[in-house]
Amino acid sequence: MNLKSKEKVAIFWFRRDLRLHDNAGLYHALKSGYKVLPLFIFDRNILDHLENKQDARIVFIYNAVLEIQKELKKAGSDILVHFGFPAKIWKKLLTEYDIAEVYANNDYEAYAIDRDKEIGDLLAEKKITFKLFKDQVIFEKQEILSGQNTPYTVFTPYSRAWKAKCNEFFLSSYPTEKYYSSFLQESTAPIPTLKEMGFENTAANFPSAHVRTELLEKYEEQRNYPALPGTSRLGIHLRFGTVSIRDLARKAFETSDTWLNELIWRDFYQQILSNFPHVGRGKAFRPDYDNIKWRNNEKEFQLWCEGKTGYPLVDAGMHELNATGFMHNRVRMVTASFLIKHLLIDWRWGEAYFAEKLLDYDLASNNGGWQWAAGSGTDAAPYFRIFNPTAQAEKFDKKGEYIKKWVPELNSMNYPEPIVDHKMARERCLKVYKEALNKG
Structure with a gap:
């Protein structure tokens, strides 16, 4: 076996958490005691179904991966980027690296759960642990339950319980920056181009990842009027994890209860998907x-x-x-x-x-x-x-x-x-x- 790295490594697999700052799974990987190899996979199980080869979402993801690479290079490291089918890529990685552990963050969609089970089984055969963490929500799965110990299906009581449970512990950031010396100090292969993956760069105008305090202070009175720039436009950043939900929730507590409720709706719908998976497979909740x-x-x-x-x-x-x-x-x-x-x-x-x-x-x-x-x-x-x-x-x-x-x-x-x-x-x-x- 011709290993690319002489030492045992931990791999951190980026998915919908495309940032180094305040990233739960990455933080735990960096504290594992192993050198950490960052990985991203452009997944053909998803990309092959996209008919629009100018899909701006792929450009957004691509730019976010380049941004991560830029930050990692400053820390003397790099990100390994593959285009293909995850199971095939992981089989290849197992021949190229002496992998001690694999870290990633939870994704609650049906495809992601099936994919993680397949990769988890593959790693388990080699006695490699696959550790998953909560990152894209404040509370997941069954962390917020009713007095009857069942998942909430109505938002208002869920939001009350969410606010009652939420404290500094759940809102504090993971200080990943302290542990950048744990990244594997080596360069990886060049990142495949958009063209090589069958996509084209677009001139899409992506919204900023920063939300202005003044906007949040006027959020309640302006958010319903489509002619006004009264909403945060952070949806794409939340979707792909280029912003931290913990940073945003702290800001919401300080500025706007109405905007905080919008963030809680995200958690609410994610826990519905986890607890009632039929809704994500084409069935009515009722x-x-x-x-x-x-x-x-x-x-x-x-x-x-x-x-x-x-x-x-x-x-x-x-x-x-x-x-x-x-x-x-x-x-x-x-x-x-x-x-x-x-x-x-x-x-x-x-x-x-x-x-x-x-x-x-x-x-x-x-x-x-x-x-x-x-x-x-x-x-x-x-x-x-x-x-x-x-x-x-x-x-x-x-x-x-x-x-x-x-x-x-x-x-x-x-x-x-x-x-x-x-x-x-x-x-x-x-x-x-x-x-x-x-x-x-």
């Missing part, structure tokens, strides 16, 4: 809702995707999403409700479209949001709550600034008539839902 007779009109779905519904707020949201990979949260609720309730199209169709387009796509939150809109989820909007897109526009975009920006064709011959009448669609939806749910 099984009765799988009985709804969806219309699933493909032409109407296409018009929704393209922002040609004739409802300006819905169309503005879809244009913003298609152009930028972002949609304001208030508008996400309106567009989702419209697809599900006005058009009676299965929420899974919308969930999949958002998964393809959103830069900040996160399975737990995306699924949670779509099931909330459908009424089928945990702590969901009641099925009879049907957003009126016109009333929502009047309330949250009174001057029409957001709509004018994203639907410049409004008031012209090119703007379509509404594809469905609100009153008729509302009555039709209530009837279909009642029939499915035996409500009378």
